Amino acid sequence: MILHYLDWGSLKNTNLHMEIIEFKSLQDKIQTIPALLIYFYNDACAPCLALRPKVLSMVTKEFPMMELDFINAAANPEIAGHFGVFSAPTLLVFFEGKESIRESKYISLPELENKIERYYNMLMDE
Numbered sequence: 001m002i003l004h005y006l007d008w009g010s011l012k013n014t015n016l017h018m019e020i021i022e023f024k025s026l027q028d029k030i031q032t033i034p035a036l037l038i039y040f041y042n043d044a045c046a047p048c049l050a051l052r053p054k055v056l057s058m059v060t061k062e063f064p065m066m067e068l069d070f071i072n073a074a075a076n077p078e079i080a081g082h083f084g085v086f087s088a089p090t091l092l093v094f095f096e097g098k099e100s101i102r103e104s105k106y107i108s109l110p111e112l113e114n115k116i117e118r119y120y121n122m123l124m125d126e
Helices: 023-032 046-062 077-082 109-124
Strands: 003-005 017-020 035-041 067-072 090-095 098-104
Touching: 017 023, 023 035, 023 067, 023 077, 035 046, 035 109, 046 067, 046 109, 090 109, 098 109
Parallel strands: 017 067, 035 067
Antiparallel strands: 003 017, 035 090, 090 098
């Protein structure tokens, strides 16, 4: 499994937020991690850059048992294509190996948080 830690401020000292660069490692994570948010971005996308720290903050504060991973869709078109991601930003949320939430382009953080919270509370309260 090949993972690169990001050097984005608060991401430095945590292993919960990683940059995915290998398809097999992503497939393994989806099947083994109970709550996973995958953030597809593009460095040329201003909304991607603006939304990224907000999503990171939300996951860190509200969903501490959820893993957050990042995929540069422009640098990894085969991974983006496999998941049907053709625009950025796109967020995919997996619970117990199943895609449960998909948000793309114009993302409302309060709505996203509410959607995640329903699944997350059912899964993590067991």
